Amino acid sequence: MNRSGPHRRTRRATAALAAALVLTGAAGCSAKAGGGGEDKPAEGGVTTGTGVTATAIRLGALTDMTGVYASLGKSVTQAQQLWIKQANASGGICGRRLELTVRDHGYDPQKALAGYTELEPQVLGFAQFIGSPFVAAVKDRVEGQDKGLVVPQAWSASLLGSASIRTIGATYDIETVNAVGYLLDQKRIASGDRIGHVYFEGDYGENALAGAKHAAGKAGLTIVEQKIKPTDNDMSAQVAALKQAGVKAVVVSAGPKQAASLVGVAAAGGWNVPVVGNNSAFAPQLLATPAGAALQKDYYVAASSLPIGDPAPGPAALAAAYKAEYPDAGLDNGVVAGYTAAAVYGEALKKACADKDLTRAGVGKALLGLKSYDGGFGITHDFSDPKAPSTRQSVIMKPDAQVPGGLKVVKEAAVAPAAQDYTPAG
Template identity: 75%
Template structure:
């Protein structure tokens, strides 16, 4: 059966890490250059500076590295082609290590210096500053985060299906493949906070529509051993498991399940996999019955977009492997570039001008699997997902099923 997408989402995360901005009112917002283009924060006559708040040392270290390097590749290619609006692109990167204090401090440091953010990893951290972004900063932020709680902002724009929709699609796949059926119990292992709880809203909605029962297992990002969670789900008799956590937690879950004879399909949200896992003890189990949902084709797909990007990324970073962070980072940077080009054409490179420009992007990213529409800030850019399975023979370790 096809499940209807969740219509209403949970209230915004009540995370009180937001401090008052100390930015002085020194913006030159609205000043014009010699060609009549209005400029503001992060824009000079020769450069456009963007920020990236990433995780290269925490729970998403491998993905954060590839997202960032893909964006640096885009910057290099864009500048080699002459830049945008007669200006070079500069990218200022801060690694927060998936630590909330470092994430908020990084945003506070960079915000006055950049036009906006082409990357911000961590739904809880983005949510923590969303009030500041919407109320006073108003610089476009393209997060590597997919919480539905971020919808509705004109300035924080999610690229892809939100976690709740993605989870609905994941469970719908298991139903369509007859891996689960009405009356079954399904497990859901999820991070506490914005990411996991929004994904849980999707599984609860899907369960209600399909006559399933959800058995919850909430964990922290610092929890790496899933032995207790597997034991609880096994005892509960679940027929499948959804995991909304990081790659380490997904690998532990699948590996422990296999070692204890608990043989059920496991499906994860888009950030719950890294190809490096296939070389660990959990590798054989991941190859057998693990799946991942996402809103782009995998980097190893033979399609034109992934194949071209894979070749270019390998040439730039020959010592680094491929994963889906490459596509996620590159598409976000490319989208920001499209908004900048449209803002330039409208002669308005202020934050307000770039925000307005993004609203006119209605058919983006089809080379990487599906088209995205950014005209409605209250809606995900797509409600589609591809379902992928690990494959050790494919670059990036995932293939579409």
């Protein structure tokens, strides 16, 4: 596989990232209350507002460390704390230290909404918000009165169109089109085949289903649906139904536990079909479970970045810095997602500072100026249009227990033909 092209394109960005990742300094995590109040002029002519003082920029993180995405939430949060530490070690932004206030909602809707209500008056915005349904639940508040920039770890197309809620990467529907496109490229499925789709009820799964239906329509495939709840961990019934339906492949738009159960149950029953999952449907801890061998055989994951174990300079530098900071922590793609979200937020803050407007409106406007952002992870992002995803590209990966983070690239960043002119189902 020739991997020189994307790496040449990201050489400058990855070199800068590698240099930044060797910085050390005091941690910038804080749980202080109080924001900057009404927008007001400050020293140096920089206008400030809620979450910004003369000495600090306060950001929030609404994460899941105890629920269905606990492993992801821990990695995302620690990666963001690492970025905060590095930013502060290099002098902060706009002469201010960065602070990150974290709340664990455990993937509970009531706790997620309570966490947002608590932190919103205290912070400039949110560098993390896990859970598409929860972000969607506060969308009207964010857009209508709050206006704080939210960078969620959620990729539903329903979040597109907002100047204040900005996802990083392809939306679930486009990601699913790219995943199905990979199976078509590899001739694992063909026109006339049936493919199964196991998906969470709600925003995430149903957006992914829209993508699967679009890809199926373009390729002459038939979708066999299996809708599940986040609390459904045993996929035996779903596997039995899909096997009886004669599907030739399965898409899973759920959590890591559901993906492992599906693949493991299928293998145990001697049912051998390829399975592709969205970026949220894998955790490297699965490789140490009884399903580990089956996952490494014929399971694939789509995402909008190179994996943390990739040898490219960006992932390699981040992996080294993360392990140095958290020697007992495992590596997974949550590290890349969290670090990238914080870094993008940082770029918006720097631009807002240069524009002398560190208000919520100023930061949101500054993000629109990032038209070709390359953080060193294989994909360039364009944030100039809130109605469009920052990219349509996906990297296709396969689990491998020998690789740090448990994933290796089998197809570099690309856009499936069916995704080229597809309109996300917002």
